[in-house]
Amino acid sequence: MGTDRAQVLPAPRVRAAGHRRLGVTAWRLIALGMILGAWHVASIPAGALLLPSPLAVAPQFVALLRSGELLAATASSLTVLFSGYSLAILTGVSLGVLMGGIRPFGETLEIFVHAMNSTPRVAFIPLIVLWFGLGIKAKVVIVWLTAVFPILINTYVGVQNTDWGLIEAARSFGARQSQVFRHIMLPSALPYVVTGLRIGAALAVIGTVVAELYTALTGLGHLLALFGNTFQTAKYFVPVVTLLLIGTAISESLKALERRAARWKSTTVEF
Amino acid sequence: MTTIPKIDVRAVGKWFGRGDQGQAAGIEVLRDVTFAVMPGEFVCLVGPSGCGKTTLLRMMSGLIPIDRGQILIDGTRPPVPGPHAGFVFQSYRLLPWRTVLDNVRFPLEIQGKDAAEQRQRAATYIxxxxxxxxxxxxxxxxxxxxxxxxxxxxxxxxxxxxLFMDEPFAALDAQTREFMQIALSRIWEANRVTVVFVTHSLDEALFLADRVILMRPRPGAVEEVLAVPLPRPRWTYDFHARSEFVALRAHLWERIRRMVADQPEFAWLLGGPGDDEAHGQLRPV
Structure with a gap:
């Protein structure tokens, strides 16, 4: 027993990782300060029209927040974003699982999925407008189309890469096909799926803005167009910063999910 | 009165490749394999690589179909995977996303046992x-x-x-391996389940088995069946020093050496006519 203890990884490693991450947070704040500083310095020769200082953007941010304009636009954008993204998760994961689980089905569809994935999605926007109009329906479809493929492909690859030995082991214990699916293929694909979700989320944010600019102007896209076209540059930075914040928030929360999903992997023994 | 064998392997044949029915298209892996494993017996399958030991184990557990002949469990039913037969694999095959407890619970979960029983039984065996x-x-x-x-x-x-065991200790270092052999014998002495154990190691086979089945390759077939008449428990004395062990080991080793010597890729290693040239080519300088 005493010798066995020595053979497992020492526990303190977890705490060490925690310490290191605190350090990273501090460094990130310093880096942010430096970026804002550089931005401010660059804004002095550039002038308020070309590049307003962050000190000029901040009051505009507060003003737009107070007037309710920013919140309404953000709410509208988030509605489009999450509707399209949820739809992409639902369809991407289900189809990916089916393709990975049923070999001939996956092999048949694979080439079409990759064809769609490598075609610029903007090319489909006129068609989508033709079919779905300029309203929220068209926007959700655009977001869905932008985000669905990385989710689908990652899920497919994840299910496909399931260790064959584990499947055979489960079968040797008498597992039915449905149990192999649920207990072996799905958990084994989970880290891949979450990675797909993260890539998909980043694309969904892009898709949302593209949709808002290419169809009826709404949400943060509307603010971008409004302030951009009227050269209110300080105000223009407000929706830009908001999009940055949304993207970061989504990506960070999915990163946390990714760590949890892969916590059984030897390379990520941190909490 | 005769006892019904736990596993009855009768004239079993197996092909791999396109034509499972014809020798022309596929590779014949096993031919006319016949032997029986009695209830509570510990049997080891040994033999050089390519003699179909693992394939045979898979067929006995019902994981792959049998092309010729038949295998009967308890004299009546064909092998089907399930809780009556446990499988231990060379590469462990634990579910990496599950804890030790949840791994041991897994087959019980598959069988639909209630959670309390799963926990209790898993804890016992852990x-x-x-x-x-x-x-x-x-x-x-x-x-x-x-x-x-x-x-x-x-x-x-x-x-x-x-219990089907497919070279379960092959990936372990020598010392751990010996320890595992003793651990397995102890557990087996207490449980007396029927064990079919595949190994490349003659020492391991003789230490563990009641009978050793020696197989020959291409196509795989039974060469010889040897009883190991040494008293149990075998970890209580210097097993490897016993004359019976030494004699059996020497016999098995000689048989395998001869089988392997027939294969051109090993012939140069083990001596035989015309091997001087091969030696000359392989020697550096």
Whole structure:
């Protein structure tokens, strides 16, 4: 027993990782300060029209927040974003699982999925407008189309890469096909799926803005167009910063999910 | 009165490749294999690579179909995977996302046992393989020997009548391997399940088995069946010093050497006509 203890990884490693991450947070704040500083310095020769200082953007941010304009636009954008993204998760994961689980089905569809994935999605926007109009329906479809493929492909690859030995082991214990699916293929694909979700989320944010600019102007896209076209540059930075914040928030929360999903992997023994 | 064999292998044949029915298209892996394993017996399958030991084990457990002949469990039913037969694999095959406890519970979960029973039985067998206190660890946190003990606990927790073991200790270092052999013998002495154990190691086979089945390759077939008449428990005395062990080992080794010498890729190694030239080519300088 005493010798066995020595053979497992020492526990303190977890705490060490925690310490290191605190350090990273501090460094990130310093880096942010430096970026804002550089931005401010660059804004002095550039002038308020070309590049307003962050000190000029901040009051505009507060003003737009107070007037309710920013919140309404953000709410509208988030509605489009999450509707399209949820739809992409639902369809991407289900189809990916089916393709990975049923070999001939996956092999048949694979080439079409990759064809769609490598075609610029903007090319489909006129068609989508033709079919779905300029309203929220068209926007959700655009977001869905932008985000669905990385989710689908990652899920497919994840299910496909399931260790064959584990499947055979489960079968040797008498597992039915449905149990192999649920207990072996799905958990084994989970880290891949979450990675797909993260890539998909980043694309969904892009898709949302593209949709808002290419169809009826709404949400943060509307603010971008409004302030951009009227050269209110300080105000223009407000929706830009908001999009940055949304993207970061989504990506960070999915990163946390990714760590949890892969916590059984030897390379990520941190909490 | 004769006892019904636990596993009755009768004239079994197997082909791999396109034509499972015809020699022309595929490779014949096993030909006319016949032997019986009695209830509570510990049988080891040994033989050079390519003699179809693992294939035979898979067929006996019902994981792959039988092309010729038949295998009967308890004299009546064909082999079907399930809780009556536990499988222990060379590469452990633990679910990496599950803890030790949840891995051992897994087959019981598949069978639909209630959660309390799953826990209780898993805990019992984890204790039996000496891993109490490691229930919440993940496989990657354990050494190879410990992982394979989880594999053993998982197979035993189902309460199997037969245990199939496919070179379970081959990936372990020599010392851990010896320790595992003793651990397995101890557990077997207490449980007396029927065991079919595939190994390349003659020492391992003789230490563990009641009978050793020696197989020959291309196509795989039974060459010889040897009883190991040494008293149990075998870890209580210097097993490897016993004259019976030495004689059996020498006999098996000689038989395998001859089989392998027939194969051109090994002939140069083991001596035989015309090997001087090969030696000359391989020697550096």
């Amino acid at each position: 204790r039996m393989v000496g891993l109490a206190g490691f229930e919440q660890r993940y496989p990657h946190e354990l050494s190879g020997g410990m992982q394979q003990r989880v594999g053993l606990a998982r197979a035993l927790a189902m309460g199997p009548e037969i």
